[in-house]
Amino acid sequence: MQNYLIKLYHGYNKWKNIFSNFLDEIGKTLKWQKIILGLNYLKWEYFYSLTCDRETYSPFESKFYTSFNDFQIIKDDKWVFDYVWEKAVLWEITLENSWFFPFKIDTSDNTDFIFNIFRTFENFDVTSDKIGIFLEFTPIKEESIWFYLKSRFRFFLFRIMLWLQFFKYILNFKTQKDWKLVGRNYFQEKLNKELFETKIYIVAQSKDKNEAISRIKSIFNNFLVLNNYPLNQFNLKIQNHISSINNISQGKSPVRKYILSSLEITSFFHFPSNPKWETSLLKVTAKKLTLPIWVPTIDYKVENNWEITPQNIDSNMNVIWISDYRSIRVPVWIYDEDRLRHTYVIGKTGVWKSKFIANLFINDIHSGKWLGIIDPHWDLFEEALASIPESRKNDVIIFDPTDEKFPFCFNPLDVQEWESKQILAKWFIDIFKKFFGANWNPKLEHVLRMVFLALLDKKDSTLFDVIRALTDKDFRYTMIESISDDVVRNFWTNEFASWSQQFNTEAIMPILNKVGQILSVDIIKNIFASKENKLDFRKMMDEGKIFLVKLPKWKLQEEIMGFLGAMIITKIFQASMSRQSEAKDKRKPFFLYVDEFQNFATDTFSEILAEARKYWLWLIVAHQFIKQIPTKISESLFGNVWTLVSFRISSEDALYIKQQFDPFLDAYDLANLSQREFYAKMIVAGQVKDPFSLKTPFLPDSPLDKKYIEELYSISRSKYSRSLEEAKKITQTEQKDVIEKIESFVEPII
Incomplete structure (x- = not known):
């Protein structure tokens, strides 16, 4: 019995x-x-x-x-x-x-x-x-x-x-x-x-x-x-x-x-x-909801520990969940077309959000999909590395700032012909606006707009040139020669030189301090020093790559971690927008996973949520509680995301999120889910379904084959990184003047 x-x-x-x-x-x-x-x-x-x-x-x-x-x-x-x-x-x-x-x-x-x-x-x-x-x-x-x-x-x-x-x-x-x-x-x-x-x-x-x-x-x-x-x-x-x-x-x-x-x-x-x-x-502690009709399921095996293991998985199946209602415990999957409307995951720490995300991207990797993962910790990054099959090892691109001996070559100001300079400048401003926080003001925005519009016109510009533009008169002369916009040229020719010392203090010094703070960190300095950008984001999205970004908080300053992630997301979105010149049937889906996305969520993120699906950039974003993100972004989330996944959340968030699950759940249910359990509201074949109860499949930690991981790193380094010696040589020659100014706290030269 x-x-x-x-x-x-x-x-x-x-x-x-x-x-x-x-x-x-x-x-x-x-x-x-x-x-x-x-x-x-x-x-x-x-x-x-x-x-x-x-x-x-x-x-x-x-x-x-x-x-x-x-x-x-x-x-x-x-x-x-x-x-x-x-x-x-x-x-x-x-x-x-x-x-x-x-x-x-x-x-x-x-x-x-x-x-x-x-x-x-x-x-x-x-x-x-x-x-x-x-x-x-x-x-x-x-x-x-x-x-x-x-x-x-x-x-x-x-x-x-x-x-x-x-x-x-x-x-x-x-x-x-x-x-x-x-x-x-x-x-x-x-x-x-x-x-x-x-x-x-x-x-x-x-x-x-x-x-x-x-x-x-x-x-x-x-x-x-x-x-x-x-x-x-x-x-x-x-x-x-x-x-x-x-x-x-x-x-x-x-x-x-x-x-x-x-x-x-x-x-x-x-x-x-x-x-x-x-x-x-x-x-x-939380009500169970039945599996709606027509939600796709798959064959499974019941293990000795009562866990459910999916069987006979097809490459078109995204097996991510186990239904959790009474005796109905079967693997559930989602159509690729239904993921086009993005996936939003919310839940407290320790509830298996990361395992949920890992299960999904591991399935994507093995089914040959193209994807990027931005991880502000390290666990998802390592899960992804451990799950790369031999057949896809040449698809892997590793962006790891902690790999200090081989800095990644990333120059966000390197503009491709398909990129819009006006849009890029606006998005870069949004990034700085996030990190200035309460100190942001219209003068800062005006100066940064002029800086980025000028540098995006100038070939071989880097982030180091932001400091040069504000402190070096000779550099400004050469920069002005390449400016194509009359308004921008007039700013640097006439307006900038006439500003008072008070304006310098309010608008210029904060920018120098912020950029200097970023570029003073050795591992970041070595990444941004190069004029060359070895990674073409458009090719990455079109040629079936696996882009893995490791931004560990314990190693990087939180502000720098957020800056890097926001820059990468901005470049990916810009690359996806360039796909509008291609016929829809030729666009390949690119899945972008962003854990703890509040660290990288600028005002631009609202645009990404609204527009990305048109260019087959499909987002899977996760975080812990709603107050981590601005109201504008949270409103955009619930207006544009069609797959909503809620693990256990705070009582305060439950009062807000329950509106998405009415009349099936109350706030108590949302705030008292057990570990691994969650509610999902999704579309199936374009049709909205009632929410239902699910459970994250048991996913043991993947064993790390250090030799194989090193091989993946070596393949990526050979294509997208340079040696530390090369990076130092560049910083000590091409960027030497800026580094000296950062170290000596030079006042801006007008």
């Missing part, structure tokens, strides 16, 4: 009759099939359990979820019946008289038997006590009731016993005159309900057996309120045999059977009416 845990939904507020009706449905469906329900205590936690065989589980589950829609049943191989038998005892709860004599049936919703059990649990030892109250029952076929009576009591003897029992009580007690009518009505009412062969027993484990017996007696005291003296009452009976304890998990306990109705069982075993107030009770 298999053990399961039953999780109660925190918002459940129904009453005892629901449980009684559920038992009636079980009685009509499952005849002579054994079921064990348990209420357990372990380490200050209370949980309900279910034990049955596999044939019984399926029909039981169907009836259970009909009555308790938002509850959850999960497999358990550990907690139920896991007792140290040397310290455990088993006592059965019996009836003093035969089962056809009534005990008190409590159907009132004003009292709650289970509530009193919980209060008893509160007095137990959190370190040593484990308790289980078990209800073992088997539904009886109606046509077998009389056979049961004849075989055990013989019906004639039963009638005599009934008279003798009542006659006995009449002699000893003054009972109501209509006792005969009451007895007959009770028995008739009982036979009209679904009946069950029922065993009730308690298993307890504590520091020693005497303590365990004490725990059982404490629990049994709650049953005394159901005594109907003198007709019937509950008693305790010890089962000393070790064999009886060992057999209970298989439904073979030697405990005495009683025939009880669904109503009688509900008097002492049911679900609490308001589980949300029971902080120690195992509950469903």
Whole structure:
């Protein structure tokens, strides 16, 4: 038999009759099939359990979820019946008289038997006590009731016993005159309900057996309120045999059977009416939503640890999720065309967002897709490297500033003929605006616009030339010669030279400080020093490359990390926009993954979200909470993203995000998901689907083959990097004057 845990939904507020009706449905469906329900205590936690065989589980589950829609049943191989038998005892709860004599049936919703059990649990030892109250029952076929009576009591003897029992009580007690009518009505009412062969027993484990017996007696005291003296009452009976304890998990306990109705069982075993107030009770922390129709699924294999492994994956399948609704646990995939509208992932740290993203891009890599990954940590970057197949090792481009001996050659001011200088200048300004923050002002924007428009016109410009343009009069003379825009030329020829010292302080010094801060870091200086840009972003997107960007916060300053990432995203978007000259059927999709994207999200990001899909740049962005990004970008996200993935988020974010999931979820559900669990709202074949519950597939950390990783680095270095010696030679010759100014804090020369 298999053990399961039953999780109660925190918002459940129904009453005892629901449980009684559920038992009636079980009685009509499952005849002579054994079921064990348990209420357990372990380490200050209370949980309900279910034990049955596999044939019984399926029909039981169907009836259970009909009555308790938002509850959850999960497999358990550990907690139920896991007792140290040397310290455990088993006592059965019996009836003093035969089962056809009534005990008190409590159907009132004003009292709650289970509530009193919980209060008893509160007095137990959190370190040593484990308790289980078990209800073992088997539904009886109606046509077998009389056979049961004849075989055990013989019906004639039963009638005599009934008279003798009542006659006995009449002699000893003054009972109501209509006792005969009451007895007959009770028995008739009982036979009209679904009946069950029922065993009730308690298993307890504590520091020693005497303590365990004490725990059982404490629990049994709650049953005394159901005594109907003198007709019937509950008693305790010890089962000393070790064999009886060992057999209970298989439904073979030697405990005495009683025939009880669904109503009688509900008097002492049911679900609490308001589980949300029971902080120690195992509950469903977040509602489960069913898989909508037409969502594509795939074959799978169930592993020994109950994990689901997809099978027979086609290159066109993006297998990213496991549906997580009751017994429906199948791999789910998404069409490439539906990813065109971008994917937005939000969730707290430690909820497996990174594993979700890794699972998706690993699938993309192995199916031959073209993609880029920008990782502000290192884990996604390493997962990607470890998953590169031998057949694609020449497609890999590695941008790793921490690879200090081989600096990447990246010059963002190197303009290709397909790039718009006006748009690039605007986007560069947006980057600086983000990093100036509250110190940003119109004067800074004006100066930077003129600087970038001038330098983008000048061949072989680098970021070092930003400092030259603001401090070197001779450089400005040569720069002016290449300026094609009259307004920009007039600024540098006339306006700039006439500015006062105050303007220099407000607009020029902050720029020098900010750019100087970036270029003063050796590993960054060596990247930006070269006039040559070895990476053509347009070719990268069109020739099926895998672009891996590692920007670890622990190694780079956060501001510099954000600056690099924003520059790279800007160049990728500019390259994608140049595709407008190509026919749509010739454009190849490029998937750009950006983890912790708030670090790189400038105002330009809103444009990217709105426009990128036209040029087949498909974004997958992730972060932790909404306040990390400006309102303008968050509004653009929810206006342009069609696949929304929400892991566990803060209560504040849940109030906002729930609007995207109305009316299916509330903020409590979104804020209380377990690790690996998430909700998704997506489109399937262009059609919007209701949100549903999913789980990130188990993805063990990929083993790193250091030799193979070094080979990937070597291939990338040979194409896109230069040696440290070459980089230093450039900085010490071509950029020497700027480096000296940065180091000596030279005031701007006008």
